[in-house]
Every structure is written in structure tokens, then in C-alpha cells.
Amino acid sequence: MTQDTSDTRRADLVLANHILVNEGVLDGFGHISVRDAARPNQFFIARSMAPGLVTLEDIVVCNIDGAVIDAQNRRTYVERFIHSEIYRARPDVQSVIHSHSPAVIPFGVTSARLRPICHMSGFLGVTTPVFEIRHSAGESSDLLIRNQLLGKALAELLGNAAVALLRGHGNVVVGTSIQQSVFRAIHTEKNALLQSQAMQLAAAAGSVGDVMYLTDAEAKAASDMNDEHLDRPWQMWKRQVNHA
Numbered sequence: 001m002t003q004d005t006s007d008t009r010r011a012d013l014v015l016a017n018h019i020l021v022n023e024g025v026l027d028g029f030g031h032i033s034v035r036d037a038a039r040p041n042q043f044f045i046a047r048s049m050a051p052g053l054v055t056l057e058d059i060v061v062c063n064i065d066g067a068v069i070d071a072q073n074r075r076t077y078v079e080r081f082i083h084s085e086i087y088r089a090r091p092d093v094q095s096v097i098h099s100h101s102p103a104v105i106p107f108g109v110t111s112a113r114l115r116p117i118c119h120m121s122g123f124l125g126v127t128t129p130v131f132e133i134r135h136s137a138g139e140s141s142d143l144l145i146r147n148q149l150l151g152k153a154l155a156e157l158l159g160n161a162a163v164a165l166l167r168g169h170g171n172v173v174v175g176t177s178i179q180q181s182v183f184r185a186i187h188t189e190k191n192a193l194l195q196s197q198a199m200q201l202a203a204a205a206g207s208v209g210d211v212m213y214l215t216d217a218e219a220k221a222a223s224d225m226n227d228e229h230l231d232r233p234w235q236m237w238k239r240q241v242n243h244a
Contacts, residue, residue, distance in 0.1 A: 006044075009034045010059050012178045013044050019237040020099065021052040022244065023186045028052075030099040030170070031076075032185075033083040034178045036061065043087055043096075047074040064088050066148060079144055081151030082172055089155040093174045095181035098145075100170040103192035108165035114191070116214040117198055121191035122222030123162040123184050130165045131157045143169040163188050179230045182237070 013034045020026040033045040041064040046054040060076050061069040066084035068076055083096045107114040107128070114128040133141055136153040143166070145151050158164040158172065162184055165171045173188060175181030198211045214222065 004037055006037045006039075009037055009178065010044050010056060013046075013059060014054055014056050015238060015241060016095075016178050016182050017046060017051040017054040018241045018244075019182055020097070020185060022240060023189075023237070025097075025099045025101050025185050025189055026051040027100070030097070031079070031083075032095065032097045032178075032181070033062075033080075034095045035087055035093070040091070041087075042069070043083055045076050045080060045083060048077050066151070078146050081148050082145045082154060083151075085148060085151030085155040086158065086172070086174060089152075090158075090160075090174065092176055095175045095178040097173045097181050097185045098170065099173075099185060099189075101185070101189040101192070103189050103196065104165060104171050105168070106196065107192060108167045108169070108171070112195075112199065114163075114165065114188075114195065116219045116222075117191055117195045117211070119214070119218075119222040120226065121187045122214055122219035122226065124188070124191060125161060125219055126216050128163050128165055129157050129159070129161055130167055132167050133169070143167075177230070179234045180227065183226070183230055183233060186233075 016032050020032060028050045030051060031045060033043045036042040036044060042061050044059050045062055046058045047060050049058060060074055062080055062084060063069060064084055064087060066081045079098060082098050086093055086096050108130050114124060116122050116124040131154050133143055136150055145154055163171055163173050171188060173181055173185040175184055202210045
């Protein structure tokens, strides 16, 4: 088994950027980070660039305040405070992803709440919280989490959940490993697509409320089971990236 070190986490971070692009979660925008294994109050993230182009040389270090520590004075993403404030609030979290995952967006701007519809997305729990930036930044923001105050508000809304939606702006996904966060981000997108399809079928049949979601107990049991097998999809996604 590969030892979990800062170097392996940096390498996995590069790989994760490419996996998430391949799986349609990230495109030219969005970002993923991983906590430094040796210094828990720091995390690794790419410099400000398209995720699909990230290489090992593009990785920078940020501290828990969101300040970039880089000898080349490179900048990272404006929304690094999503990452720093979640790491501050959640010692269990080792990786954070922010994406504009397309199928998820409608669930942040309607009364329909994202809920687990299949066993692969049990980590969503009974319902997924939605961050309304107007409560913290008023009604004229650009929706970006561009400072510590907004990052803290988002972290508080996330609480102990695995996923939170950002109204009109995508979602944030966390994990206790980079493999878990990637798995969750991909299956959050897939669950949103399946849920939309199920809701449409139910509406066509005249039974809008007749979609069967996982119970809280089912969701937890399914999530625990999937966590035992994270390396299976990770190795497949890794191979697909290496062969691309």
C-alpha cells in the first residue's frame, strides 16, 4: 500500500484534477485541494488555471488563512477561502472540491432538494444544504467566495455534511481522503441527473411526490459500504487519465 505523504498527496492532486475534468465535474473552472499530510494547517491547490492543464509544477501551498506560500509568488484561485475555512472548521476533512457540476445547479435554485436516489450517493444524507450568499454578502455580489467571512459562512452551513450546494454557483464536496472527495463529487453529479430524470418520470405519471429516496439509515449503510471500495473506481479513473 502506498504511504500517504505530502508528495503522494501532491501527485494525487494533479491526477484528481484530470479525473474530474474527464468525468464532467470540472471544466475550465472549479478547483480541488488536499490537506498537507505533514502540516495540517496547510493545503495544496493548483495555481489559478484550468484544472485539465494542471501539472505537479503548478501546485502551490496555502495556509489555513488562505494566504499563498509560494517562492515564485504565483496566485491561486480567488475562492481559496472555500478550502481554508472548511479545513479550519473540519479537522476530519482532507480534501475539498468546488465545482460548477451542471446537473447539480438546478437543485440550488429551486425548491427541489438534492437527495440520495441510489446506493452510490448515500453520502448525501437525507437532504443537502444550500448556501445562500445573499445572507452574508447582500444582493449585489458576484456569488464568489472571495474572503474569509464568506468562507466561514459556507463552512458553517456545510456543518458535518459531505456536500453543500451554492445557490446559482455549483457545490462544494469534502472527503476524508482525496479518493473519497473525488468519488463523492462524481456521484453527486450523477445523482442529480438521475434524480431529475426520476422527478420527470414521476411528474409524467401524475405522481410528483412518488420518487423513492434512500432513508437516512440506508444512506449511511450504503455510504459506509462504498467507502470500503474507493480504490476500485480510483484505479479505473486513473487508468483512463493515463491513457487519454
